[in-house]
Amino acid sequence: AQRVTQPEKLLSVFKGAPVELKCNYSYSGSPELFWYVQYSRQRLQLLLRHISRESIKGFTADLNKGETSFHLKKPFAQEEDSAMYYCALSGYSSASKIIFGSGTRLSIRP
Amino acid sequence: EADIYQTPRYLVIGTGKKITLECSQTMGHDKMYWYQQDPGMELHLIHYSYGVNSTEKGDLSSESTVSRIRTEHFPLTLESARPSHTSQYLCASSELTGVGGYTFGSGTRLTVV
Numbered sequence: 001a002q003r004v005t006q007p008e009k010l011l012s013v014f015k016g017a018p019v020e021l022k023c024n025y026s027y028s029g030s031p032e033l034f035w036y037v038q039y040s041r042q043r044l045q046l047l048l049r050h051i052s053r054e055s056i057k058g059f060t061a062d063l064n065k066g067e068t069s070f071h072l073k074k075p076f077a078q079e080e081d082s083a084m085y086y087c088a089l090s091g092y093s094s095a096s097k098i099i100f101g102s103g104t105r106l107s108i109r110p
Numbered sequence: 111e112a113d114i115y116q117t118p119r120y121l122v123i124g125t126g127k128k129i130t131l132e133c134s135q136t137m138g139h140d141k142m143y144w145y146q147q148d149p150g151m152e153l154h155l156i157h158y159s160y161g162v163n164s165t166e167k168g169d170l171s172s173e174s175t176v177s178r179i180r181t182e183h184f185p186l187t188l189e190s191a192r193p194s195h196t197s198q199y200l201c202a203s204s205e206l207t208g209v210g211g212y213t214f215g216s217g218t219r220l221t222v223v
Contacts, residue, residue: 032209044153044200044214051209084150094160094206097143102152 002027004087004101012107013077021072021104023061023087031089033070034098035061038084047072047085057081082108112137116201116215123191123222131186131218133201141208142184145200146170147217153200159184160206191222 005024013019025031033050048056050063050070061072070087087101114135123129135142144157145168155168159178173195174188184203188195198219202212 034211036211038150043216044202046211046213049209049211086153090208092207092209094208096208097155097158098204098208098212100153103150105150 002089002099004089004099006085006087006101006104008104009102010105010107012109014109015079016076019072019074019077019081019106021085021087021106023070023072023101025068025070025087025089027068027089027091029091030065031091033061033063034088034090035059035070035072036086036088036100038086040083044086077106077108079108079110082106114201114203114213114215116199116218118218119216120219121221123220125192125222127191129188129191129220131199131201131220133184133186133215134182135184135201135203135213135215136182137203137213139203139213140181140206141204142178143202143204143212144168144174144176144184144186145202146172147198147200149198157186191220193222196220196222 003026035047037047038044059074086103088098090098117132140161142159145153147153154170156172157176159165198217200217201215204212
């Protein structure tokens with residue numbers, strides 16, 4: 001079954017501490033992986049894609065095909081990182097739809 | 111600037127009323143989607159479309175209906191609103207393969223009283 005699992009509903013860390021948001025997936029094939037972010041009172045927006053290999057706002061995500069994981073990391077958390085984060089995947093065919101995880105709320109404590 | 115627009119932003123309506131939530135995009139995207147999301151919770155796909163005259167039901171059963179008469183327009187209609195329909199409705203669009211990611215609108219927060 002195609003599925004995205006985010007095991008933590010809430011993650012709370014202190015400002016300046018490292019952050020790791022976990023994401024595991026199951027998919028028959030090689031999907032494209034995404035992280036989306038939703039800040040308070042703002043629209044859901046794409047944070048980064050695996051294929052782009054970008055670092056956005058200090059966040060990076062490494063695809064581990066052996067562990068089928070795509071964890072989101074940042075070495076030093078900032079208060080403005082507090083938001084809801086969704087991991088997602090998509091196949092490459094035109095029939096594919098993005099499958100979203102249930103989301104993790106990241107709270108950065110001052 | 112290319113974007114996706116949803117109106118209204120907020121809607122409070124009485125039980126039994128018919129409502130239409132508007133969604134338009136100037137992204138030039140083929141595919142469009144409607145999601146239902148309670149604040150800070152999971153996203154549930156309720157409808158999607160591959161293009162003009164194409165509509166499909168999503169993973170979450172919904173009493174709403176959609177139409178896609180024009181590429182840029184994907185309205186969602188509730189014939190008879192009920193309190194259980196109270197939620198946030200998000201519209202999104204993407205290129206045909208979806209691997210470029212989705213662009214989301216700002217959402218419509220619907221309250222049925």
